[in-house]
Amino acid sequence: NAGVTQTPKFQVLKTGQSMTLQCAQDMNHEYMSWYRQDPGMGLRLIHYSVGAGITDQGEVPNGYNVSRSTTEDFPLRLLSAAPSQTSVYFCASSYSGGAVEQYFGPGTRLTVT
Amino acid sequence: GQSLEQPSEVTAVEGAIVQINCTYQTSGFYGLSWYQQHDGGAPTFLSYNALDGLEETGRFSSFLSRSDSYGYLLLQELQMKDSASYFCAVSRGSARQLTFGSGTQLTVLP
Numbered sequence: 096n097a098g099v100t101q102t103p104k105f106q107v108l109k110t111g112q113s114m115t116l117q118c119a120q121d122m123n124h125e126y127m128s129w130y131r132q133d134p135g136m137g138l139r140l141i142h143y144s145v146g147a148g149i150t151d152q153g154e155v156p157n158g159y160n161v162s163r164s165t166t167e168d169f170p171l172r173l174l175s176a177a178p179s180q181t182s183v184y185f186c187a188s189s190y191s192g193g194a195v196e197q198y199f200g201p202g203t204r205l206t207v208t
Numbered sequence: 209g210q211s212l213e214q215p216s217e218v219t220a221v222e223g224a225i226v227q228i229n230c231t232y233q234t235s236g237f238y239g240l241s242w243y244q245q246h247d248g249g250a251p252t253f254l255s256y257n258a259l260d261g262l263e264e265t266g267r268f269s270s271f272l273s274r275s276d277s278y279g280y281l282l283l284q285e286l287q288m289k290d291s292a293s294y295f296c297a298v299s300r301g302s303a304r305q306l307t308f309g310s311g312t313q314l315t316v317l318p
Contacts, residue, residue: 126303137212137295137308139250153305154287185250192304197241199250 096123099200101186116171116203118186126189127169128153130196131159131182138185144169145192174208185202192206210271212309214296219315220286226279228312230296234284240272240279241306243244248268253292254281283314 102117120127125146129140130138132154140153144163158180169188173180183204187197214234220226230240239258243251257279258274265318269282283290293313298308 128305130308135295135310137310138306140305140307143303143305154307162244166265192299194254197243197306198253199252201250 096104098122099186099188099198101184101203101204104201105204105207107200108173109179109208110176110178112174114173114176116173116184116186116205118169118171118200119167120169120186120188120198121167122188122196122198123166124188124190124191125166126192127163128187129159129169129171130185130187131155131180132185132202133182141184173205177182178207210298210300210307212296212307214294214297214309214312216310217313217315218290219255219317220287222286222288224286225284226286226314227249228283228296228314231234231280232279232298232309234298234301234307237274237277238304240270241299242268242270242281243287243295243297243298243308244292245311247296251295255301258296286316288316288318290314305311 099120128143128176147165155184178188186200214230218243239243241256242254255270272279295311297308
């Protein structure tokens with residue numbers, strides 16, 4: 096099993112550009128989530144999904160969209176990148192929400208100039 | 209809203225025991241998790257407590273007191289490889305989604 100994969104590993108965007116961060120898991124997990132981590136801080140929940148076709152907002156959803164058309168994939172879309180979105184983005188999955196072990200992907204390091 | 213408090217830094221020597229505390233304020237609390245993150249890496253799961261008491265997994269133990277809104281992670285027989293950041297996280301809400309603390313940077317000295 097590959098676990099949770101994320102692409103790209105690194106990305107530099109200009110202000111105003113849009114892009115999609117990809118996340119996929121092969122563990123048949125129902126729950127998937129996106130976090131951002133700023134230097135010296137914990138992870139903040141952006142969006143999450145409890146199954147295909149179902150998504151909901153986390154703590155910091157503004158400026159981001161998600162969709163969940165399959166169990167495996169949970170892409171995160173930045174609509175119009177801003178310097179404040181410079182961060183490391185982690186995708187995670189689990190079979191049942193946050194109350195059990197969450198498996199994290201390797202992260203995407205995004206810089207917005 | 210939610211808040212979690214944990215020390216920002218802890219230093220200990222190899223072979224020692226260290227305790228990382230976490231206090232929280234949140235509604236709809238289900239449980240407390242702990243994650244480890246090495247520099248440049250992804251968080252990895254260490255433990256989850258839903259009920260009061262101590263859970264032991266090898267050199268690591270985690271404790272929860274729901275009445276005190278308090279938990280801790282206990283690391284025994286410290287090794288150099290334990291140098292990392294440790295995050296407590298509360299699970300709450302319909303999907304038990306996680307809210308993380310700011311993390312504790314543990315440095316293990318030889």
